[in-house]
Amino acid sequence: MLNWLTQVFALTQFNIQTIWQRKGSSAAALFGIAGVVAVLVGVLSIGKGFEHAMQASGRPDTALILRSGADSEMMSGLSRDVTRIIGDAEGIARGDNGALSSSELFVIINLPKRSTGTDANVPLRGVEPPAFGVRSEVEIVSGRSFEWGKNEVIVGVGAAREFRGLELGGEIPVGPERWKVVGLFAAGGGLSESEIWTDAGVLQPAYRRGSSFQAVYAKLESADAFQSFSDRLTTDPRLNVKVVRQTDYYAEQSQAISGLINGLGSLIAGLMGIGAVFGALNTMYSAVSSRTREIATLRALGFGNGPVIISVMAEALVIAVVGGLAGAGLAYLAFDGFQAATMNWQSFSQVAFAFDVTPALLVQGIVYAVLIGFVGGLLPAIRAARMPIAAALRES
């Protein structure tokens, strides 16, 4: 066994030392694999960033109450009487000014994208004062908050970055009027950063919604209080509502888009991966071919087939790992934090988010590279071990 390992070590060292002599084909395979990994990690980082934006928005101790049967805020509708009963329910946390329960209105307005100038749907949310307590992560980063009862809005930093007219001091069309942007807010990278907020009390008449709302956001006393709170509301004969934990709601909302992105990303990376396998195959075949006589000499001296196969595989894997690391590094530098926006099909509105190259994605990329190296190295390795020694010794 020791002898076998010594053979493996000696041959592997020999193969790796000679990579530089085949720098052209080795570099071609290395860059091919790096490109595949960069694309894979880059595309999947879009999905991760979107998921992060959606998940950062949700808290397990926050409940979202919609009309029974509604899948999203857009489809929901709740009267003021209903939202009052909900606000008075047991289990809701209390702040300095009462229950942390915000009845909210959710409408869509059209604004041009900064990047293309084309119109896109931007969510405009009417909130009540407890909204800032329910979403404690929201903080004004520029300007001030809107005044209650006035036609003023504050804008999430993601929306301000993506759409025209949302900069501090800008104006947006709301019905026949133009409302002023008086502040920008951040929300820990969450979904709220893609929204515009205003006083629900002024948004209702602007959109002729009377006194109705679409959802209630309630911060509960604890995450564990959710089930009893939900049971209480759903069994109340005066109410016809569904209660969803906020984290579950956003997870469901992000499913379609992140599924699409991840599916497409994997497909693209899969197709490119096939190309990279052929690149690695070509490199390793040429590596084996250029050393036919040397490999044959080693086998003539008594080195076994197993160590020959492992050493050729090791060379392919070294190229693949270096390519994988280069690709992952490139993806991190090029994509991590890259700002973008996409349509959330559940709410028919744009979600601003940042590409998120996570350590798990980097590892996934490198594992993919190793897989490419393994497949690309296996056949040439077997060929190297199977060549008739006597004939191979005479190769020039």
Place this chain on the structure above:
Amino acid sequence: MSDNGSLVSVRDATKTFRRGSEEIRVLERLDLDVPEGEFLALMGPSGSGKSTLLNLIAGLDRPTDGSVTVAGERIDRLSRTKLAAWRARHVGLVFQFYNLLPVLTAERNVELPLLLTHLSRAQRKKHVDTALGVVGLTHRKGHYPRTLSGGEQQRVGIARGIVTDPTLLLADEPTGDLDRKSGDEILELLTALNREHNKTIVMVTHDPHAARRATRVLHMSEGKLSQEAAE
């Protein structure tokens, strides 16, 4: 040893190759005995089968029919893995084009066969120094093959061939790529290994001048040993 006391005994050996649908018979029911301590030269024109015969004795190839026995072992019956281990133990090989690994120094090239043994690093170094001393290249041990002359590279090749103290030293056209002076030095070395160290050597050569150094010369033609001449 084989039954008749020879170190190498080839019996009724036939070797055929296929080229497309054509069958080429390279060795034809050939018999050969090589006693221990002999320096045998195999001569003959290209394609006569002398290298094929050498490959059979080296365990690099197998006869289509017949047997090859070396030091009492039927090597034509060994599995591929066992044959590789057998070669490492019993055979030293010297090639026409030296077949040194270009990325390794002379010293490390010579050390290669020792990696297949259980010797410690210190023991391996001692053996390498001895082998390089025998071929007169101790002072060049840190050099890479590209910085050595053809004659020096072949001497490194011979050092690699003898470093494990093999039962048999097999040389395929060892002077074929060298000028006369370097070739003579190599032949001198092989002669010394045979005479002073009692190495059994089988050498394939085209060159009658080289063959004259051997204790016995056999001529091959069309896959048969056609002539034998004592020198």
